[in-house]
Amino acid sequence: MLNWNYLESFVILSENLSFSETADLLKTSQPSISRQIRFLEESLGYPLFIRSRKSVLLSKEGLQLKIKLTPLVNEIKKLIMIQKELSNSLSGTIRIGSMHEAGQILLMPIIRKFLKLHSQVDIHTTLMSSVDICEEVLKGNLDFGFVYQLSDSKTLKAYVVIEDRPVLMQSSRSKFLYEERKFLDFICYRENDTYTKQFIEKNLNRSEQKRVRFRSSVNSHSVMLQMVADEDLLCVVPFGSAVESIAQNQTKIIKENLKLQPLYLICHEQTFFDKRKKYLFNFLIKEFKKSNGVNR
Numbered sequence: 158m159l160n161w162n163y164l165e166s167f168v169i170l171s172e173n174l175s176f177s178e179t180a181d182l183l184k185t186s187q188p189s190i191s192r193q194i195r196f197l198e199e200s201l202g203y204p205l206f207i208r209s210r211k212s213v214l215l216s217k218e219g220l221q222l223k224i225k226l227t228p229l230v231n232e233i234k235k236l237i238m239i240q241k242e243l244s245n246s247l248s249g250t251i252r253i254g255s256m257h258e259a260g261q262i263l264l265m266p267i268i269r270k271f272l273k274l275h276s277q278v279d280i281h282t283t284l285m286s287s288v289d290i291c292e293e294v295l296k297g298n299l300d301f302g303f304v305y306q307l308s309d310s311k312t313l314k315a316y317v318v319i320e321d322r323p324v325l326m327q328s329s330r331s332k333f334l335y336e337e338r339k340f341l342d343f344i345c346y347r348e349n350d351t352y353t354k355q356f357i358e359k360n361l362n363r364s365e366q367k368r369v370r371f372r373s374s375v376n377s378h379s380v381m382l383q384m385v386a387d388e389d390l391l392c393v394v395p396f397g398s399a400v401e402s403i404a405q406n407q408t409k410i411i412k413e414n415l416k417l418q419p420l421y422l423i424c425h426e427q428t429f430f431d432k433r434k435k436y437l438f439n440f441l442i443k444e445f446k447k448s449n450g451v452n453r
Contacts, residue, residue, distance in 0.1 A: 318445035
């Protein structure tokens, strides 16, 4: 198998036709360059250079190899330089704010993948509300945010990365059919939860809306779904948050909003002046696109 260093040495020597100059350029010794060229010639089975005391010339076979090999070697060298520059720029700490369940289910697997590929980057993720995330990104305390809801700031850039849909959940072991319930008792993500109320207004008829009671709230989709399974309550959550509970036959979908709801990756408009942040942004977008079909 031919050594990359030997090929690079040949290309440089074929340009300047000087063993000493080639050694200087590659920061090695002249005997080392001579050994590399000799090894190449023995491996290929023909001379690459015609040597004399006064000059070094390319052989016919050496000239043909130079024509074919030089563009390839130069292209590989460019790629190596780009990777080195990228590696040098990809270091330091990046801070991300994310919604709770959506972050745990959708964002964290992508972050784990990124960390495995780039050990020189530290990523700190904070779980909080969409409103707080937008504020912290605008203040510069967070580099990126993963949110359902946007602010009106013009300096905040938002990109749709996932489309999810709200679903109404009931216990899989419920003794009562949804239609037979005297009251529709809900557990919500927070008090006066607009997410749940909007779903009810759009998807429940007037008779059903009159039977709605908001019994409890907790800011965790996983806890909400557990309460639905154990206490026979109802809840509205994004489908992506309910996948595991459905798979374990703890809960089931009663109604769903067919209109998909976008989830956004947000950042400040100045983010792209930082190569490290821009690279992570593009990585996140690419990985989100791969997983987008899971939540439909």
